[in-house]
Amino acid sequence: MPDHLPVQKRRPPMGSRGALITLYSYAVLALAAGLLPPLVAGALRFAEARTPVWIVCSAVSGGLALLLTFRPRPSRRAVLVPGWLLLALTTAQAFVIAELPALLGLYAVAPVLASLAGRLAGRPRKALLAVHVIAAGCWAGVALMMAAIGITTLASDDVEYIAGAYALMETFDVSLLGWLNFAATLSGIGLAVTSQWGVVRYYWVAAKLAISLVILFSAFSWIHGTLEEAVVEAERLAETGGSAAQLGSGPVVVASGFGFAFLLLVLATLLSLYKPGGRTRRGRRVLAAQRGTRSQEIPVTVTDVREVAQDTVALTLRPAGTERLPEWEPGAHVDLMLPSGRVRQYSLYGDPANPADADTYRIAVLREEHGRGGSAEVHQLAVGARIAIRGPRNNFPLVGAPAHLFIAGGIGIVPFLPMIRRLAEAGADWRLVHRGRSLRRMAFADALAQQYPGHVDLMPSDTRPRPDLDAILRGAPAQAAVYCCGPEGLIDAVRAAMPEALPHGTLRVERFAAGDRATGKADTPFEAELARSGRTVRVPVGRTLLSAIQEVDPTIDRSCEDGICGSCATRVLDGDPEHRDDVLQPDERDRRDIIYPCVSRARGDRIVLDA
Numbered sequence: 001m002p003d004h005l006p007v008q009k010r011r012p013p014m015g016s017r018g019a020l021i022t023l024y025s026y027a028v029l030a031l032a033a034g035l036l037p038p039l040v041a042g043a044l045r046f047a048e049a050r051t052p053v054w055i056v057c058s059a060v061s062g063g064l065a066l067l068l069t070f071r072p073r074p075s076r077r078a079v080l081v082p083g084w085l086l087l088a089l090t091t092a093q094a095f096v097i098a099e100l101p102a103l104l105g106l107y108a109v110a111p112v113l114a115s116l117a118g119r120l121a122g123r124p125r126k127a128l129l130a131v132h133v134i135a136a137g138c139w140a141g142v143a144l145m146m147a148a149i150g151i152t153t154l155a156s157d158d159v160e161y162i163a164g165a166y167a168l169m170e171t172f173d174v175s176l177l178g179w180l181n182f183a184a185t186l187s188g189i190g191l192a193v194t195s196q197w198g199v200v201r202y203y204w205v206a207a208k209l210a211i212s213l214v215i216l217f218s219a220f221s222w223i224h225g226t227l228e229e230a231v232v233e234a235e236r237l238a239e240t241g242g243s244a245a246q247l248g249s250g251p252v253v254v255a256s257g258f259g260f261a262f263l264l265l266v267l268a269t270l271l272s273l274y275k276p277g278g279r280t281r282r283g284r285r286v287l288a289a290q291r292g293t294r295s296q297e298i299p300v301t302v303t304d305v306r307e308v309a310q311d312t313v314a315l316t317l318r319p320a321g322t323e324r325l326p327e328w329e330p331g332a333h334v335d336l337m338l339p340s341g342r343v344r345q346y347s348l349y350g351d352p353a354n355p356a357d358a359d360t361y362r363i364a365v366l367r368e369e370h371g372r373g374g375s376a377e378v379h380q381l382a383v384g385a386r387i388a389i390r391g392p393r394n395n396f397p398l399v400g401a402p403a404h405l406f407i408a409g410g411i412g413i414v415p416f417l418p419m420i421r422r423l424a425e426a427g428a429d430w431r432l433v434h435r436g437r438s439l440r441r442m443a444f445a446d447a448l449a450q451q452y453p454g455h456v457d458l459m460p461s462d463t464r465p466r467p468d469l470d471a472i473l474r475g476a477p478a479q480a481a482v483y484c485c486g487p488e489g490l491i492d493a494v495r496a497a498m499p500e501a502l503p504h505g506t507l508r509v510e511r512f513a514a515g516d517r518a519t520g521k522a523d524t525p526f527e528a529e530l531a532r533s534g535r536t537v538r539v540p541v542g543r544t545l546l547s548a549i550q551e552v553d554p555t556i557d558r559s560c561e562d563g564i565c566g567s568c569a570t571r572v573l574d575g576d577p578e579h580r581d582d583v584l585q586p587d588e589r590d591r592r593d594i595i596y597p598c599v600s601r602a603r604g605d606r607i608v609l610d611a
Contacts, residue, residue, distance in 0.1 A: 019112045020065055026108050027062035030054050033101050043098050053093050057105075060086045083113040095179065103182075110186040114193035125551070128191050135183035140269065142176050143262040150255030157244045162251070163234035169254070170231050173224060181219075185212040203280055204271040211268045215261045223257040230254055297337060297388040298323055300361070302381050308364055309443035312411060313379055317361040320386055325359050328352050330418035331396035331510075334361060335565065336378065337388040344374035345565045347415040347510075348392060353422075361389070364443055366411040395566040395583045396510045398422065401481035403429040405505075407472070407494055409486020410436050413444055415510060416483065424452060431455055433472055435490065438462045469493050473501035485510040495586065511564060511582045526602040530611040531573055545597035549611055568598050575607030 034054030094102035230250040304316035346363040436442035581596035
């Protein structure tokens with residue numbers, strides 16, 4: 001593959017099918033609203049402006065839709081200027097002229113404008129986030145103040161004070177709450193559409209939208225009307241010398257209504273902070289479609305759990321639905337999506353060439369005493385448990401060579417099992433050195449020694465001295481392929497011994513955890529051009545390339561985000577990547593056609609990616 005490939009500069013279409021349908025529909029409905037009588041004529045403040053504004057809204061919406069239909073890639077300004085104008089006109093129709101249908105129109109125009117703006121990053125996204133936070137905070141503050149005033153009226157017998165309090169509440173209700181509701185809601189919708197969250201992809205985002213709509217409709221349906229009636233009644237009683245008891249249930253309804261609204265806003269704030277609930281069913285479908293089959297989550301059922309060594313269990317996984325498990329080759333691994341939300345990578349073993357195992361995956365997991373909780377959670381899975389997997393991916397394939405030497409440390413034996421089976425069936429030259437704490441803790445050790453006598457050397461540390469890696473490597477054929485999987489110390493020792501002990505051999509390694517990525521020089525900022533999206537992102541010091549790409553394309557594959565699994569592999573079109581991952585093998589570190597952006601960076605000030 002050549003180092004430099006042409007970059008596609010063509011900008012993607014700006015108008016999605018949904019945006020076009022919405023714009024055309026809004027143009028028709030706005031025209032109809034302008035020609036038909038108003039729904040609530042008495043609420044209009046500038047009745048003479050109502051019809052002209054609706055006509056202009058229809059013209060702008062229809063014109064923008066036609067532009068996007070016949071010119072799918074217009075300039076950004078040509079789209080956003082009429083888009084902002086349409087939003088401003090609809091807002092004026094809703095709040096200045098006070099036409100009720102325009103309130104609903106805002107919920108159509110705001111998402112369309114956000115979708116036309118595309119993914120926001122940097123200052124524009126921060127500005128939109130600031131608007132949302134400030135509007136939501138002010139909305140909650142005013143709701144709290146209204147609830148507090150309402151509660152004080154419940155404890156007062158002074159009708160004149162109650163009348164004044166209700167008049168103040170009505171002023172805030174009319175002049176502030178409506179604006180704050182729409183400002184917070186519409187900026188939140190815009191933020192969701194222009195980021196990875198989406199409006200209905202995550203339960204917590206959909207719940208926030210539902211909360212704002214509940215407050216809006218409850219305010220229009222009964223809170224605002226009850227408050228107006230309470231104001232009129234309190235003023236009448238104050239003028240006639242009546243008592244607070246004659247107000248009836250109005251004060252309770254007003255206080256509880258605003259109090260309930262405030263509690264819902266607190267809940268919305270908590271949802272923003274903690275983001276619970278995960279993706280919705282629709283969100284999972286959309287994400288799977290965007291990522292493609294390579295990253296699609298496949299539901300599986302645990303059909304067998306058995307102990308294969310002390311602190312090591314083997315799990316058999318079969319598809320939970322009608323979807324078949326993808327084929328795999330020796331060296332492949334899958335991502336396990338655990339019930340807690342943790343994602344962990346485990347090598348597959350078994351016989352991928354056996355038709356009887358075509359819909360079966362097998363993994364073996366060592367319980368790590370001081371791990372991050374993933375292995376302990378796997379050990380708690382029982383037969384019948386439903387989980388999901390992604391993959392498989394193979395960053396550790398079996399390559400052709402005159403001979404193969406496998407050096408395994410502990411649970412690092414797992415990826416070698418299908419490799420050994422294949423080589424043994426082919427009558428190839430191979431040898432396995434298996435090191436572990438004790439035979440009881442070395443998974444599959446006895447079975448390997450019995451099945452392949454003369455090829456397997458078991459070296460438990462409680463009965464055998466540390467292996468002489470230099471001698472083991474010197475004893476291998478000159479051009480042998482050496483495979484090593486295990487703890488960091490074992491891999492480093494094999495890597496250090498290779499140049500002298502087996503200079504003509506090749507080394508391939510797979511790690512349990514990230515290795516030492518020190519480069520000896522300070523990081524520098526750089527730019528990454530994303531060819532498919534036509535965007536350029538800035539990657540400052542202290543930020544990963546993957547996080548910068550996610551601002552534009554949140555569907556980029558990712559799993560461990562530590563440079564081990566290889567899920568975020570991205571094609572390089574131009575530029576020089578500085579590889580810091582543990583996926584590429586020692587003889588692949590000079591590749592310029594691929595990068596793992598979760599940990600790697602660019603050597604120069606610019607890199608072009610197929611993203």
